[in-house]
Amino acid sequence: MSENAAGSARDTAAGRVPPRGSEPELVQLLTPEGERVEHPDYSLEIADDELRALYRDLVLVRRVDSEATALQRQGELGIWASLLGQEAAQVGSGRAMAEDDYAFPTYREHGVAWCRGVDPLNLLGLFRGVNHGGWDPNEKNFHLYTIVIGAQTLHATGYAMGMQKDGAESAVIAYFGDGATSQGDVNEAFIYASVFNAPVVFFCQNNQWAISEPIEKQTRIPLYQRAMGFGFPGVRVDGNDVLAVLAVTRAALQNAREGSGPTLVEAYTYRMGAHTTSDDPTRYRLTQELESWKLKDPIERVKAYLVRTGKADQAYFDGVEREADELAAYVRKGCLEMSDPDPLSIFDHVYAERHPLVEEEREQFATYLDTFQSADGLEEAAAPTGGH
Amino acid sequence: MSENAAGSARDTAAGRVPPRGSEPELVQLLTPEGERVEHPDYSLEIADDELRALYRDLVLVRRVDSEATALQRQGELGIWASLLGQEAAQVGSGRAMAEDDYAFPTYREHGVAWCRGVDPLNLLGLFRGVNHGGWDPNEKNFHLYTIVIGAQTLHATGYAMGMQKDGAESAVIAYFGDGATSQGDVNEAFIYASVFNAPVVFFCQNNQWAISEPIEKQTRIPLYQRAMGFGFPGVRVDGNDVLAVLAVTRAALQNAREGSGPTLVEAYTYRMGAHTTSDDPTRYRLTQELESWKLKDPIERVKAYLVRTGKADQAYFDGVEREADELAAYVRKGCLEMSDPDPLSIFDHVYAERHPLVEEEREQFATYLDTFQSADGLEEAAAPTGGH
Amino acid sequence: MTIITLAKGVNMGLRAAMEADPKVLVMGEDVGKLGGVFRVTDGLQKDFGEDRVIDTPLAESGIIGTAIGLALRGYRPVCEIQFDGFVYPAFDQIVSQLAKMRARALGYISLPVVVRIPVGGGIGAVEHHSESNEAYFAHTAGLRVVACSNPVDAYFMTQQAIASDDPVILYEPKRRYWEKADLDESLALEQAAPLHSARVLREGTDVTVIAYGPMVKTAMEAATAAAEEGQDIEVVDLRSLSPLDTETIEASARKTGRVVVVHEAPGFLGMGSELAARITERCFFSLEAPVLRVTGFDTPYPPSRVEEEYLPDLDRILDAVDRSLSY
């Protein structure tokens, strides 16, 4: 056994990451051309209206994203981390969750946030710099964005351990990127999850890049195989195929809920935009790569399928476009109307209980500010969301 | 491919760690009964005098260890971390190293230290509290003991990256325990080593326990399989079989030197004593387990083999015993003669270059001390070692 | 009245908290069957089960990171870090996650997590087992940092830390684990001094000596010795390192006009620097002498055979008292 394992690992090692652009074997239910295919392990029964709803989600989150990018260019946001290209990975996994499941996102999970009913303005608020998110995580079962790479995977695992203690039939999804797999925290999360058999799905969006670093800087074998080293299953899914992502994530969540422990899902996808609006990818990658991934667009293939099968007509697509326009307008208006926080809010919420130093500094600063100006108030507005 | 891998990982996960006491499949060249067996992947040609030298090493390091334990009981050492039971894992791997190879130990590698020519008194010095080791790492190609679990695996990997840059035909061994595999640092070391294809052998002595925690608290699959998740080979060797450890480590080092990158060697062994002299294992483990491992003693099997094959006679064994007695006497005498460090040595070596604050504190303290006493000097003595 | 050790005080505090609230968990390395390397969690797993007293994998970032997740799920984890020097792998989880998450979430969530750290030297241990790293955490906004110095405080402060809805770093002076005192078990938690209060342990008029954790006993011994030489020292047990009980501290500083701060941690940017800065800022015209600091040196903690030279002791405290009085 030991020699076999050693031997096979050696083979794997020799294999390395397949050359860029080559087609890795992955779970797929809808081809880039919009053809529905079957997979022996993952079947998916899906009603037409669910299919259309997925399409709608994909279009709407892309529109929120592009509007946010535009707002950043106009100086309304400090920065924006675009999900362009990763809509299917996020909507597929987000829609796979049950209401009681809980998600721990990175800073790019705008599509998952949408599925959990988080107002897109909350996301913009963070990138505008008025707060760090501002939604109630427990209301949405969607944790705040985590910016320190990988840290949230341990929170997710702990949360899942708590669900297990509660005897809840729920599961957690921990989102992270390909780069994040190199962090100690992520690997420790794998260990805790496997040792405690915690109901957590590790959902890695391998978008091929960690800022300027290609996946080869993080691993020499396909990422989903990392799970093998920790004794739980890993599976690679076409991250641009919303149906496959839905099916694979659903199965993984169900396994977790049923006590089979963690699964690593590698959603094989591509970051079509810059890392963030501050980034300039022309410095480190070839447009040719981008072009080849354009052919695998996560939205186009669903549209092609809906059109070919007659499951949606032009009126439907027009309707979704209209909705997207409205949503973009809502996002733009809400963003422009967002007021800056009260300076004294710096001292709010640092502690749950009284803290003399913070109180003292708050008072002193209030007195100091009074010599200049009076503080502004904060406004809020109701919001359309994709939530339950 | 993805499904297969996922499937096989699932099987592995289902398999879990074999129940305690069951015989795992591992590379073995010498049975507990002292019979020489062959292994398809690992052959070993070994001359009789080399064999006897290994036996001698095993006996001598065990004697140093037991003398140190005795000295601790008598209050001469603050604490001692015994290697009892792990002699073969350490001597086998230590003797597999070439002179230019470099080792990064934990706090228990007394047998490896022996092979690298470190004076046992240096080890005792650390546990007595007169210094943190006191040998010159670059003279012995043996780094100082590292107490923070796992930290040294990154140093080892960086050192190996340096060897690679130098074009040196050398390799590094990083030692660590079963518990250490849970640390982020160790997993990051796996990642750096595999991504940079660094010439490093990860040598894990799985002695079944991390203080009071059994291996099941760290992993649910055999540890050597961890390597699979990182894309390099892992192999489990009978850690109580000095010949198998020698052969497996030699091969791994040779692969590393030849540019094949890292290997994880899991030396399957057992911590026969307490975690340290401060520990009380009766609180958490059954003597029955201990008894079953006694039958696999790493020294007895070599002796049985030497006797049965006539490769050594009683005179030889007597000679080794005498040497062991002399070594024990040397260790005891040296330990008792070790003087406490000069109080002002606290300020030595903190910085390579001048540092006004440290100098100031040193001066002030010297002045202060002068009001009480004058400081003692330090003594040193020449030493017999097992080194090159 | 029962005579208990400091270790037993923490143990009983944990037990009381676990009995009072089923959401309280204990987790860490070797906290289960072994009862921790200092036996502080002795017997807890036996009585509360493996589900509530959790032996974790050997990974400190994992301990704190999963504790945060458990707290988000409604649990109140008490994490043990085996020795002071092993908290650093968890540093990011403590300072970037545990400390900041509540503010990040605009108060929608709280993280009632306690991190217990046996702290300080004097037990003849090898490297990394004798560190005093309280300044790192006291400098970190979002955390509360407290240090107990005696068995009775250990008992109450443990419970108070667990009851707090904020993350608390609880320092336990490991070389005082075996010190004994009488505990009046009939006292209710509410009767104990507030968690963030300092305590004037000994009233005096000449010089204020401020200490915390392991150094409180040493400071008291110094005060006794000084009394024989006619010096009347006031000893303040700081108890809370962040936030500070500035009222008690300032009152004492104003009264004596002379302050000596004692701790094992290196002096540079140690607690003594903050106390000196703050006391001077607040009591500038009351001070007869600069606030003096008696601390560990600004070097790595030395090998144990010379640790008694590194650690502040009675003589070094008295020396500083003399210097303070010489102004």
Next chain:
Amino acid sequence: MTIITLAKGVNMGLRAAMEADPKVLVMGEDVGKLGGVFRVTDGLQKDFGEDRVIDTPLAESGIIGTAIGLALRGYRPVCEIQFDGFVYPAFDQIVSQLAKMRARALGYISLPVVVRIPVGGGIGAVEHHSESNEAYFAHTAGLRVVACSNPVDAYFMTQQAIASDDPVILYEPKRRYWEKADLDESLALEQAAPLHSARVLREGTDVTVIAYGPMVKTAMEAATAAAEEGQDIEVVDLRSLSPLDTETIEASARKTGRVVVVHEAPGFLGMGSELAARITERCFFSLEAPVLRVTGFDTPYPPSRVEEEYLPDLDRILDAVDRSLSY
């Protein structure tokens, strides 16, 4: 004379060091083709190759841990931490390994490793990208901690840090990366001020304002504004946070008798506390007022839309100067 930015100063310093010594390596996340997120390493990989300018996996503990190994092998690694808030995963490697290894080894080895950290706020960034964590490292024996404030210092201090046989944490004030100054390239490294010297940037008689890194510019602006009101402020650029150039600092404190320390980091146990404690200890009878501190608040760094309120600015410095003068 060439006009360079601060970012360019570091870049040129790195280049000069790499040209002078083939053992100098640059490593970190995105330091290669991208040239780092601030372009500080721009062009280095192109000219020195992937073997010397190394894009590492996304793991900070790994960066520092492998850098230590490389240093043990004779290299001089310069590690980039992408943003201040991402150094914590490497905390153990920095404080327990990098800082202590030389003393542990009785001086048999040295670790000439530089850790470059873009530091501080004011660039409108999201969480963790604006932190000032110098106090953690300045409190850590075994490290040297320096902060540059202008392009010319950036150029020289980078080279000096690399030349040091001790580990150096080099803070680069990220919001000053684009500040410009004239560099006289004909100056040799030996002609630059010593790495651990403070610099009196502006002489004055009324109050000493001590600042470092990003706050130096703000302090200078405050001094200019104060001058219009007839206040003559002396500005000291600390440059070295550990060790301190106590001579320069004390001389200034003695001269003016009034000191204000300014930094972005939270005040509690920030550099200001050590400076206040030390200055008061050394210059007790020369001080007319307590050392005052103008710092970030003791809260997590706030969202960027309110960061200008959090950060010390000209007005808050002048307010403190007035308070100091009112004693």
